Amino acid sequence: MYKEDRLPQNAKEGILFLLIISVISVNTIAPIIVGLERGFSIAVYMETLKIIPIMWVIVILLVRAVAGPLVGKIMPVIIGPTDGFNARVLLDTLLNVTVLSIFLSIIGPWVGTKQISLEPFQQFLHIWPRNFAVAFWIELLLAQPIARLAMKKLHQRQSIQAHQL
Numbered sequence: 001m002y003k004e005d006r007l008p009q010n011a012k013e014g015i016l017f018l019l020i021i022s023v024i025s026v027n028t029i030a031p032i033i034v035g036l037e038r039g040f041s042i043a044v045y046m047e048t049l050k051i052i053p054i055m056w057v058i059v060i061l062l063v064r065a066v067a068g069p070l071v072g073k074i075m076p077v078i079i080g081p082t083d084g085f086n087a088r089v090l091l092d093t094l095l096n097v098t099v100l101s102i103f104l105s106i107i108g109p110w111v112g113t114k115q116i117s118l119e120p121f122q123q124f125l126h127i128w129p130r131n132f133a134v135a136f137w138i139e140l141l142l143a144q145p146i147a148r149l150a151m152k153k154l155h156q157r158q159s160i161q162a163h164q165l
Contacts, residue, residue: 004085005155006148013154017147018063024143026056029135034112036130051111058107059100067099089148093139101132 008014034048035041074095079088105128106120120127 006085006152008151009155013151016154017151018060020147020150021139021143022056022059022063024146025135025138026052026059028138028142030055030108032134032138033108033131036134037127054111055104055108058111059104062100062103063096066103067096070099071095089144090140093144094136097132097136097139101128101135104135105131 003009008017030052031045031048035044038044071092075088075092078091105124108131109120109123109127110116
């Protein structure tokens with residue numbers, strides 16, 4: 001893996017990184033998408049809060065079981081050894097958000113309405129581009145930078161502690 005102080009360096013840090021991104025993402029993306037769908041109000045937001053824990057678990061499972069492995073196979077095909085950190089982050093974010101937004105544009109309405117129906121498939125071409133755009137910009141401008149900053153601060157603290165020994 002590409003070694004960078006703004007990225008996790010081991011499994012424990014990977015879990016922390018995933019938790020930071022997923023908590024930020026689920027708590028911002030879901031309310032925005034539901035608000036765009038049903039209108040922005042306190043009542044709609046309170047209803048959204050009820051499904052956030054379920055969506056968070058679904059997001060974690062999809063990242064670990066689907067998006068992560070798939071993106072892990074695609075990245076080496078596209079990214080070259082001379083490509084920089086920003087190119088890698090942008091492509092990784094683009095690919096992960098694409099995969100996750102496809103699945104969550106179908107699963108999200110099922111969780112929100114508490115029923116499995118064909119409606120998400122019928123509305124897919126209408127809802128997926130909007131969902132992708134919301135998720136992509138939240139990831140790119142909010143969730144990913146905060147998680148990378150946390151990793152950088154963690155590695156700085158580890159480096160200081162190692163030098164003090």
